[in-house]
Amino acid sequence: MWPYSELGIEPTADERAIKRAYAVKLKQNRPDENPEGFQRLHEAYQAALQRCRGHAPAPPAAAPPAAPRPLPSPVVAAPSASQPASSPPSTPAPAPVTFDASAFLREAVARADANEPAALRKWLESHQALWSLSLKTRVGQHWLSFVHQAAPPMPDGCFDEMLAFFRLDHAGAVPDPLLVAQRRQRMHMAWHLAPARRNALAGLLGARSVSARKQITRSLRWLQQPFRWPVALWRSLLPQNLRSMNNLILRLAGQPPVELPPPVDPRQQAFWLQAAHSGLFSRVGAAIVGARVAGTLLLGLLLGLAFGAFAGMQGGQFAWGMVGLLEVIAGGFCGVALAVMAWSELTGWQRRPMPLKGAVGWLHFALVPLLAIGALIVVDATDSPMAGWMLTVPALWLALARVLHGRQVSASLRPWLRLGIFLIYPVASLVASAVQVPVIMGNSLAGAALLAWAIDAWRRVPRRQRALA
Template sequence: MAQRIAGQAAALDARELDAWLQALPELWSLDDKPRIGVAVFSTIEMRELRLAPSMFDCLSLCFGWDDLNSPLWQEDVERVRRRCEQSWLLSPDGEQALARRYIAQTDGMLMPEGSVLRSMRQPRPRWRNRLTALIPGRASEAVGLLSALEYWYTRQTPPGLDPDQVAFWARFGTRPRLHTLYNGARVCLAGLVLGLLCTWGVVSSWPLPPSEGGWFSGPQKAVVIILGATLFGPLLWAAGVSWRALVHWQLAWQPNSPILGWLWKLVVPLLVLISMAVVWLGLRWTDGMPWGALSVTWLISALTLHLAWARRMHRQDTPSQDSAGDALSLLGATLLLVPAWGAALLCWWMDLRDDRA
């Protein structure tokens, strides 16, 4: 009987199944119905049937699996329901439902037999997974797919997917640093390609004339051009990651020692001193207007003001949308270095005063 009911649940829709169960004479007995329900549940659990949520709910309502007096544990009922739903979502009948869930998770489209889903269905070597992870957005797509399948509730491999594939891609959902690592690898590869292109250009233009002012000879100029093209992207990416880490440290971290506490408090004035030093060195070592030093100083001043303002708003728990206009006004002050330094130091002093209060 249990096998028969499970087979009908996999073949009919919810309305037809409900009508068929009500007309089944074996379920008219109040003594036999709970026993049959437990047998049906055990059959579904062992066979991992592809059941839509409406079909499982129909069986649960018929046999009272979600009742308080049910002989089944509710944790087991939820686990089996999720397994059946995962199997249904990964079947042709559940493609549209899986796509809708994926859109809700990632705001992106999921193809029924796209590369992400196809790669998780079959075993693949680890080196191939690592190369695939270098494709921008591929790791986020895999994490979104696992979220749509509700993988994070039980950490069990969804039916029909390869366990090693799921374990590899699931790490991107629990270890945010992996995204940073692979982003750095992509930037380095792009820098290497750009360096090779510059090397081809240098070789095609050989020999190179010395630089103006006699700073570099022809070969030295070639080395500087190739290194600059290769390292520009990775260094810029590393600077952005470091700055985001610094801002996070200033906003989220709390000092646990006096030395680190003073360093945590003095970051803003130290950055102001660095920008002043850059201007002073530029004026001293450069003949004429030190445009390079002024550009670097403007960048450091803008970042310093941004950090000081973010700390101030974070301390006051001010919503970002309410302070957006004031933040833009303050960032406009970076066009003039002295007002930017003054605004940054003012925000820092107010923040320090609140710490002492």
């Protein structure tokens, strides 16, 4: 009999059997696919539970019978003035069902933090108000706008469960599927970047040793702190910090890097990327170089004071000469380092292709021949031809850097090319001293620089490029 026939169980079934039968039937009568069948099944389920608990529910409402032919209305005596007419009691209207979609979505995000998609799905299906298809559709659209505006942290498995629950995972359900995919990735990254999951993220990034895990968690902590120039410059004094921060950001943000979601500070991300890639003549690069020079000079001053005080303890007088000596050593070291960095920047600038527009473009194009011609003038027109080599060697190095850029060079040859800038001068000096013809050697080096520059210029001429295309 009803409701057991609807559930397919015996009237003697207990509460556990009723719930199990309801769960089985619910898969065949989903509210979004068969709302009428679901309504009958739910009424039978509630009635069976009440019978099992000792209550006798009313049978389901059947279809109303055909209305009989109306009889003649009997004459009803009007109530007298002493006996007022009694009006039937008015039934109060049922209160409208209210559903706070914002609070529901916030709680869904909080439950998704545990990264248990099955538990989240069970919690979503437990809201009877969402059995209404119209309300469920409206809440699903609210969920999409909530995702686009806030992008709260959520693992991708729980995000997929939310889309499947609101029927937003099939083609045509969302107007911009690419944007939804980007939000999904951003929310998953924000969930991993939570401070409580730094160790787990370090393990996902491949940190096996304790030191590597500590380095990654420290870098993540730096990225999530508010950006301050003094703190960032202090941390960038060590070159390994630049490398580790740059590698971590590129592994998280991809290549080219996208902006990482909170709790990462976007200014922190921009600073470390510019520090690793912008070069010496950018704002961030110049600030880091200035901080390192100041730190080196300060270290030299402190060491000088320490050695001077120690010498004063031995001889009875403070040795100011030690302070000056160590400051000179620190200044010389900074000068050499700045010269090497400037030369590296100049070499990189010469390797980059640049259009022949403006003074900078023409200087980029004509720097090598200007140096070579100046070297020829010094070598041939002065009494000190060796002084011209100060222009010949840089011209030849820059010309080779231009013509060999982008070419396949064997790995065994690259270290020797980098070392050539330091070897070419002493080797050439020995050769020139041996043959006593420094003018011929200087002219030969300048000519080699002009030849390499001509080959590179011929390759880069637009007309030549069009002919080859």
